[in-house]
Amino acid sequence: xxxxxxxxxxxxxxxxxxxxxxxxxxxxxxxxxxxxxxxxxxxxxxxxxxxxxxxxxxxxxxxxxxxxxxxxxxxxxxxxxxxxxxxxxxxxxxxxxxxxxxxxxxxxxxxxxxxxxxxxxxxxxxxxxxxxxxxxxxxxxxxxxxxxxxxxxxxxxxxxxxxx
Amino acid sequence: xxxxxxxxxxxxxxxxxxxxxxxxxxxxxxxxxxxxxxxxxxxxxxxxxxxxxxxxxxxxxxxxxxxxxxxxxxxxxxxxxxxxxxxxxxxxxxxxxxxxxxxxxxxxxxxxxxxxxxxxxxxxxxxxxxxxxxxxxxxxxxxxxxxxxxxxxxxxxxxxxxxx
DNA sequence: GACTTTAATATAACAAGTTATATAACTTCA
DNA sequence: TGAAGTTATATAACTTGTTATATTAAAGTC
Numbered sequence: 506x507x508x509x510x511x512x513x514x515x516x517x518x519x520x521x522x523x524x525x526x527x528x529x530x531x532x533x534x535x536x537x538x539x540x541x542x543x544x545x546x547x548x549x550x551x552x553x554x555x556x557x558x559x560x561x562x563x564x565x566x567x568x569x570x571x572x573x574x575x576x577x578x579x580x581x582x583x584x585x586x587x588x589x590x591x592x593x594x595x596x597x598x599x600x601x602x603x604x605x606x607x608x609x610x611x612x613x614x615x616x617x618x619x620x621x622x623x624x625x626x627x628x629x630x631x632x633x634x635x636x637x638x639x640x641x642x643x644x645x646x647x648x649x650x651x652x653x654x655x656x657x658x659x660x661x662x663x664x665x666x667x668x669x
Numbered sequence: 670x671x672x673x674x675x676x677x678x679x680x681x682x683x684x685x686x687x688x689x690x691x692x693x694x695x696x697x698x699x700x701x702x703x704x705x706x707x708x709x710x711x712x713x714x715x716x717x718x719x720x721x722x723x724x725x726x727x728x729x730x731x732x733x734x735x736x737x738x739x740x741x742x743x744x745x746x747x748x749x750x751x752x753x754x755x756x757x758x759x760x761x762x763x764x765x766x767x768x769x770x771x772x773x774x775x776x777x778x779x780x781x782x783x784x785x786x787x788x789x790x791x792x793x794x795x796x797x798x799x800x801x802x803x804x805x806x807x808x809x810x811x812x813x814x815x816x817x818x819x820x821x822x823x824x825x826x827x828x829x830x831x832x833x
Numbered sequence: 834g835a836c837t838t839t840a841a842t843a844t845a846a847c848a849a850g851t852t853a854t855a856t857a858a859c860t861t862c863a
Numbered sequence: 864t865g866a867a868g869t870t871a872t873a874t875a876a877c878t879t880g881t882t883a884t885a886t887t888a889a890a891g892t893c
Contacts, residue, residue, distance in 0.1 A: 730842080
């Protein structure tokens, strides 16, 4: 078994390491969401959906700030949401340079379902995986990687009794 | 200024968040390396170069383990290193399914320069950015993001007096 | 020793991010 | 008020990651 050099090199490869853990988390989250909701509710789109849900219609530029990603990336994501019938795009009536993005009824329905179900599940599973991590950033990342390898997110879901 | 929803959502979007910070770190690291070494020594390739440097020739499979990334990704990275004259690939004489990857002389020279220069600089800059982070994982990530925004890695390089 | 299974790598197609640049609409100011 | 500058978004091209599958070599098995 060859040694994990990215972990070994520590701060020198922190960027690579963070991306690596992030991709694993996203992949596991995607599995989790797909199991309980339509796969179109991808883990990658969730922040965009959540931003529109919480703030109402936003321009591409506002979404760029809300998500913290490059503008062309946001433009493409929004295009996909539109293609799936979850969002609408139209020019701002006052300043026609601005593209205003809003959720369709289907999009709002989806978010409602996600809020009640998959999103809560994801948050609980990730919280579980991160519970009690301690020490420096590198320490905590190491612990988190070990935990995700030992028990990935889908195995960290507890069946909840729905209040009635 | 629209609120940073990825930060706000906390554990639910931890994957997205880790990827985001990782990409920023890699981009800043790339700037740093390009400034003091040939741009072919990209931040993404560094782990592969380091693994080969420390362990000697490795198979694609061993590199996959060392880097913790998918096999096709490693195959492509290695292909690029080969195209740049930094690595060689050849079949293992005993088991001809195995592709053994090794550094060329040019590759070894590059690593020697990186070890003396750019890699140390990167490690020092990232260490500086992470110094004294405290609290939970989310806390530390928040602090790190703030610091990288306020003073990115290239501004965290201290000029060192070379011992002679 | 041919036949099947397993293992290692390569290839293809896709996903999601980036930078650089083009386009179109608004603003400024002489 | 029209030329020049600025801003918002779209588009193009690239990078780096992924999964699924094809290919080839080795290992078992009867």
